[in-house]
Amino acid sequence: xxxxxxxxxxxxxxxxxxxxxxxxxxxxxxxxxxxxxxxxxxxxxxxxxxxxxxxxxxxxxxxxxxxxxxxxxxxxxxxxxxxxxxxxxxxxxxxxxxxxxxxxxxxxxxxxxxxxxxxxxxxxxxxxxxxxxxxxxxxxxxxxxxxxxxxxxxxxxxxxxxxxxxxxxxxxxxxxxxxxxxxxxxxxxxxx
Numbered sequence: 001x002x003x004x005x006x007x008x009x010x011x012x013x014x015x016x017x018x019x020x021x022x023x024x025x026x027x028x029x030x031x032x033x034x035x036x037x038x039x040x041x042x043x044x045x046x047x048x049x050x051x052x053x054x055x056x057x058x059x060x061x062x063x064x065x066x067x068x069x070x071x072x073x074x075x076x077x078x079x080x081x082x083x084x085x086x087x088x089x090x091x092x093x094x095x096x097x098x099x100x101x102x103x104x105x106x107x108x109x110x111x112x113x114x115x116x117x118x119x120x121x122x123x124x125x126x127x128x129x130x131x132x133x134x135x136x137x138x139x140x141x142x143x144x145x146x147x148x149x150x151x152x153x154x155x156x157x158x159x160x161x162x163x164x165x166x167x168x169x170x171x172x173x174x175x176x177x178x179x180x181x182x183x184x185x186x187x188x189x190x191x192x
Contacts, residue, residue, distance in 0.1 A: 053093050059097045087111045
């Protein structure tokens with residue numbers, strides 16, 4: 001049963017990635033309640049973690065954007081769930097969604113996970129690329145998640161930034177342009 005579930009996940013990820021790669025027009029755009037979306041993802045991450053990690057979220061409650069719901073949910077969830085999967089027992093995961101001083105929307109997931117050597121960072125968003133085959137077999141995954149993130153962010157005029165140090169952890173982040181931020185009262189600002 002577990003292999004059937006993994007195969008179904010692989011097929012769904014390949015279909016999603018093919019759809020994003022083959023798209024010549026802009027995906028459907030709509031106002032997105034990102035704080036609500038992230039609240040749900042944080043709860044899902046806590047269930048996935050099952051108490052093995054300290055998960056903290058700093059989510060600006062009114063920061064909404066214009067975008068494609070399916071693509072951005074996929075990007076957010078891949079980054080959050082990867083942090084849970086690759087962070088050892090008792091590790092920390094911080095999820096942040098804030099308005100920057102420049103008016104852009106900034107998202108980051110920072111963990112105290114295993115970290116990634118610098119020579120792998122530029123290849124992480126390639127289809128099927130894996131840093132460590134043995135670790136991937138243990139944690140699951142098809143090596144498509146970060147490729148999906150890359151394409152989803154490209155459709156939203158953004159790109160994935162990765163900072164990582166082996167043995168210390170990683171920070172995966174992206175910034176969406178201010179043109180995508182809905183006209184909301186300016187809240188506490190962070191710099192990106």
